[in-house]
Amino acid sequence: MTATTPAAFSFPPTYNFPPFFTPQPNTTTRRAQLEKWSSLIQAWCKHHRQYRLSLVEAVDSPLFHNATLRKRLDLREARAVLDWMVKSEEEGGGGQRAEWIDSSAGSQGPKSVAWIWWRRPEEWADILVDWVEGTGQRGAVLTVYELIQGEATASQEFHDMDNDVMLKALSILSKRGKAQVFGSEGQEGVKFF
Numbered sequence: 001m002t003a004t005t006p007a008a009f010s011f012p013p014t015y016n017f018p019p020f021f022t023p024q025p026n027t028t029t030r031r032a033q034l035e036k037w038s039s040l041i042q043a044w045c046k047h048h049r050q051y052r053l054s055l056v057e058a059v060d061s062p063l064f065h066n067a068t069l070r071k072r073l074d075l076r077e078a079r080a081v082l083d084w085m086v087k088s089e090e091e092g093g094g095g096q097r098a099e100w101i102d103s104s105a106g107s108q109g110p111k112s113v114a115w116i117w118w119r120r121p122e123e124w125a126d127i128l129v130d131w132v133e134g135t136g137q138r139g140a141v142l143t144v145y146e147l148i149q150g151e152a153t154a155s156q157e158f159h160d161m162d163n164d165v166m167l168k169a170l171s172i173l174s175k176r177g178k179a180q181v182f183g184s185e186g187q188e189g190v191k192f193f
Contacts, residue, residue, distance in 0.1 A: 124169035
């Protein structure tokens with residue numbers, strides 16, 4: 001591995017188990033299967049620093065297609081997994097680890113692209129607060145671009161984050177009274193309190 005070559009993604013053992021790719025009829029087994037798929041999808045997206053998942057593209061990727069086994073999740077089943085991830089645990093779901101992106105204006109149709117919350121916006125907000133306090137940025141004004149692309153954040157997990165995810169996290173901080181976001185789209189700035 002060189003400095004420019006990312007490490008290969010390490011699939012869990014269940015990925016090589018053919019029934020993993022077949023919807024299980026038993027409720028308990030199905031829930032365990034959905035939990036494993038949720039963990040796999042989150043780990044895949046985190047490894048690849050991917051915040052949005054297009055199901056149309058992903059069903060042909062190694063995430064949903066094990067070429068060695070010649071098994072895959074089809075689009076309908078992949079959508080069912082993400083539907084489960086969207087629901088809260090109280091609703092019998094996967095703890096809101098995904099959120100459908102309204103793609104009605106796009107060509108892929110409804111329920112085809114989703115946020116994958118390997119860290120929820122609230123968790124990103126907490127990480128941002130820790131960074132602000134740890135680096136003495138309270139009272140500072142920064143651009144959203146500086147937070148995402150700046151040298152000062154190069155070692156942070158939120159460096160190179162999707163702009164929309166950053167804005168969601170900053171919106172949470174704003175509601176908590178920890179930050180104020182201002183400016184127009186593409187030119188946003190933020191002051192931390």
